[in-house]
Amino acid sequence: MKTFVCASVALALAAVLCTAQEKPATVDFRVYDGSAGEAVEALQQATGLKPTYNDVDADDMSFGTVLVATGLGRDDASRALAFATGCNVQLEPQSGILRIAPPGERARGGNVKGYDVSVLAGRYVEYVNTWGAAKRRLEKDVKPEPERTAAEYLAGLIEDLLYDPWGEDLTASVVGDRILFTTHDSSHGRVRELLDLLMKDGGGESSDLQRERDVVQKLKDSPFSVAYDNTPIASVLAGICVDAEVGLVLGREMAFTCSDFHTSIAFSKKTCWDALKTTLDILKEEDFEPLVGVRGGCVAIELDRDDISRGYRVYDIAELLKKLAAAYQRQGTAPGKEGGYDGDLKDAGGNFVVLDSLYDLLDAGGHEGQCFVYGTRLVVRGNVEAIDAATEILEQMGWEKPKD
């Protein structure tokens, strides 16, 4: 009997230990106008990863930082830390290293992956042959640009679309119908996701965009009624985000400005989203331009940066192009008539017909969206509002949402 009890106790203990080990480490940041070094230390203690600095020193991490968040996963924590410090922060759990490099610099390490893009490249060739715009006639003595393959166009799209000033630069090599990147796991994940969305019928939203949607919705769903008297704006923002149970991370410029800027403001029966906007309006009145995004599941705010949002949506515009081709054909008149038209979708520019209109209309609506095309796929990068506006504009052009 004793043996049985002992064995049971040992098994239970082992089970508890196993559960404890399997539980993924989460990170709590409570850095309120402390140094960036404190934030690095918080990540180090929670994950056990050792910071390794490349072309930047631990002593350079003394600037003021605002990063308040609880229960972040490792990847989210590194993204939030990258935004707060402006540095390229990369996790290497296999080697136990947390790499920190200056903004835009490579953080060393990483691994190479070759992505087979033969199907996407094949579709692009098909698009160019079917809908592609006609080659422009070059003036005499103008040397034509070197031709690029479908895979090379795709590599350019990946580099531009996934560019992130708070992340790692992606440098592609194109070999036949393969695209190679040497980078860290998080960036490989983003490349894979984009290729999958480009392949998927109907396209779809990136996980970054979905995260942003979730965070905005949380802020919109949370009521907020608090009065602040002569309080630093950073504290007001942190109070709003804590109330909505989301993290807050300020970029370096914003953290510097907010820690000294005091305000008195009262919110009554507002949502956290409205309160956030109202608080940022105070900064706008002082000629600052704060822009909001989401990084690692936290509300991320920085001044004068229009590239905070890294979420995007891929639209399948193959059907729209068919409709447009038919529309252009219907508008064809008899040849040689004044006021007549004998062109087609190809002459009009192929997918550029959609891209140019979308870009102009987003701009007219005051949205900061970036638009890209790759054959029958159109991609818009921006915040939730910009993407929703783009969807509306496309629907007005005749694009239809995928049935599922």
Add this chain to the structure above:
Amino acid sequence: MRRCIALALLAPLLCLFWQGEAQAETAKTVNCVYPGEVLASALADFSTQLGYRFEPGDYEDSFEIEQPIWVLAKDVKPELAARMIGASGGVQINLDDANRRITLTDLDSDEADARSVKGFKIDDLAAHFLAYQKRYGRVGDGTDPDLLYRPTATEELRDAISEILRLEETEGGAGSAVGKRLIYTRSKTELAQISELIQLLGTAAGGESAALKLDRRNRDELRKLRSDFQPGDGLLSALLYQLFKDYSVPVYIDAGLMGQFDFQYDTTEVTLEATSTHFDALQALARENFFAVDSVGGALRLNQQDYAGSASYRVFDVSELLVELEQAYTELKTGEDVLEGFHGDLRSHGGVDVVIDALELQLESAGHSPLIRAYGALVVVVGGVDVVDAGVEVLEAMGWKQAEANEEPK
């Protein structure tokens, strides 16, 4: 009579004694414990161990002889010891066995190893190059042909060998191309390296040089070591000594890299932990201090990333990959007269340069400074194990496959 008998007995004994001493002389080894030691002191100790005189000659009171060196080796032959001490101090160390003395000369002095002439027939390699050129060679762009360097297959091979083994940086020239022969007047060691490279280029599927294989073994030895160590005040010199003090392989820091270090004050963030190996720590140290690691003459060498004097490389045969790429580029062709169209092929895209460019860019992205040279469809990646292994990963990401181990001459 008694005296005669005694002499007769003594003679064989004396013979045995002399023979034993001569054998001890040839089998003599030395210990080099010079981590940050001044060159003059190290040479004094080295000569004492050998029982030689140290004659600094023109180097007496010179700046060079007062500089620190870093060599750690146990029971090594005097020749290897001399090479390591010299490479770390930036001088040539000459062992004059006849006069039992040690002298110093410049590294590029004529008193270096004796040179001999050797010719290599390269018919098969030339044929390989011509076949490559016919299928994938870049088409001329109408530029005046007289302005272009148009080497023959033999000259191209001579240039490739010169770049891979860095022959242009040492005395003896890059070699002479005569018909389908290459002629070199070089030291025995260099001729052996040239011969090895030509042989590996002619082997189906390529392969690793002996120096690279040795480098792999040397690294494996370092992987066996683990310890817990935090250098006092984070001193780099303390960490380096702890890293290698129990290492069975000779190790040295070359003169170029020595110039970067100040062993009295330089510190490091790297520490040793029993959970990881000394090799991991060395890699971290190399990343932190921007140096490379390879093996030369049997010893592990910490050096600036210039590969000088190294014959560590791997030859890759990418013929099959080029066949696949040729097909891929054909499939990427579009119709005529369309914007964003493509009408080229692998040849117009640069042939093997497509592979080289990608290899170079991706290795640079991983923090390496690669030296890559192609000869037809044969690609040579020069460097230590980490560069070459990273090169294998990049090539595999392109679709290249490791060949079966049946290496046969072409």
